[in-house]
Amino acid sequence: MSNSLLTPSIITKQAMVELKNSMVMLAKVDRTLDASFASKIGDTVSVRKRVLYAATTSADITGSISDSVEGKIDVVLDQRRVVSMQFDSTELGLKIEEFSDRYIRPAMVELVQQVESSISGLYKQVWNFTGTPGTSPTTFLAIGTAGAILTESGCPEDDRCGFYTAAAALTLADGLKGVFPTAIATNAIEKAYVNMYAGFDVYRSMSLSTHTVGAWAGTPLVNGASQNVTYATSKNGYTQSLITDGWSNSITGILKEGDTFTIAGVYAVNPKTRQSTGRLQSFVVRADADSGASTGPATLTIAPPMITSGAYQTVSAAPADNAAITVTSGTASTAYPQNLLFNKGAFAVAFGQLAKPIGNVMTGSESLDGVSVRMVGDYNVLTDVNVWRFDVLYGVKAVAPACAVRHTS
Helix, strand or coil, X not given: CCHHHCCHHHHHHHHHHHHHHHCCCHHHCECCCCCCCCCCCCCEEEEECCCCCCXXXXXXXXXXCCCCCCCEEEEECCEEEEEEEEEEHHHXXXXXXXXXXXXXXXXXXXXXXXXXXXXXXXXXXXCCEECCCCCCCCCHHHHHHHHHHHHHCCCCCCCEEEEECHHHHHHHHHHHHHCCCHHHHHHHHHHCCEEEECCEEEEECCCCCEEECCCCCEEEEECCCCCCCCHHHHCXXXXXXXXXXXXXXXXXXXXXXXXXXXXXXXXXXXCCCCCEEEEXXXXXXXXXXXXXXXXXCEEEEEECCCCCCCCCCCECCCCCCCCEEEECCCCXXXXXXXXXXXXXXXXXXXXXXXXXXXXXXXEEEEEECCEEEEEEEEXXXXXXXXXXXXXXXXXXXXXXXXXXXXXXX
């Protein structure tokens, strides 16, 4: 195939093929959001949250009629990634396959890596947490515990996947030696992939985030009883404020966004039965917090909100005054990898369709299965240099954080 056939259409179609072939985590999240109308930074796609109701036991429903409270989640197209390149005209004599190997594939691998890193960064919105900070998981039980947490959170059993760092994936694969026949275990160790391991498709990922724990110290306590809220007041942001004290005085970043903790006496509930699971509810800090002077006060922004009754109940009870807070995300000021396990519906990615520029440039745009990429190329007649760029515009959101769990290592 000669260079005369290297048209913008062919190039962008090949770019889309290479982009799709490079997807791993991106292939496992929801990409069905309709962002076809969106073409610039700041455009928004809204997702409706499902409405829930609670049944009653009486034939008389007077006083027990549930309000139909519908929340929403906005996915903002606030991220743009560009890969640019330049080459002289001799390169355009290559066949499309050769040109793709040299230029298009590396560009698409980089763009996918950037998008998948954005997805993994959503760990800061996920409150479910398991594992021992500083220790890589090695057993079936380690992943099975994560699966149990998702099931108890009402997460569907299908379309579950797990992404682990190279080190964590290796220790997990090595643990298969005593579980599976030698041939399967060897294949798992070499490829770091096992189909449906403890209910998850497990993958190795280079895009996972590392979380640095806040500089927490002291003996933190809840400051004030009855700090529960209603779904109506928290439905969109799905957060609340929690007043605490007992931290060491006057520390900037006492807790960081993404830190997790539990509260004594506050248990998770099964969203279907609304009965306690017997497991302390894990909370995630949604904004950096500082401690004040004197008694070490700190007001935390947390998720999920503490809703103690009704269809949207999240906890068994509101915390008591002076209930002990236990930070679970790790040792203060220490970094830990954040492996992620989730159902497909936990995270959503919306791609915008960037407009083609007006002018004497070659340009192409392709969309497939909720993913869009644009190519723009120009030529400098003075230097015989071609300058091309590949752009993606997208937004990511944890639309159902309860259907994800962080497995620290």
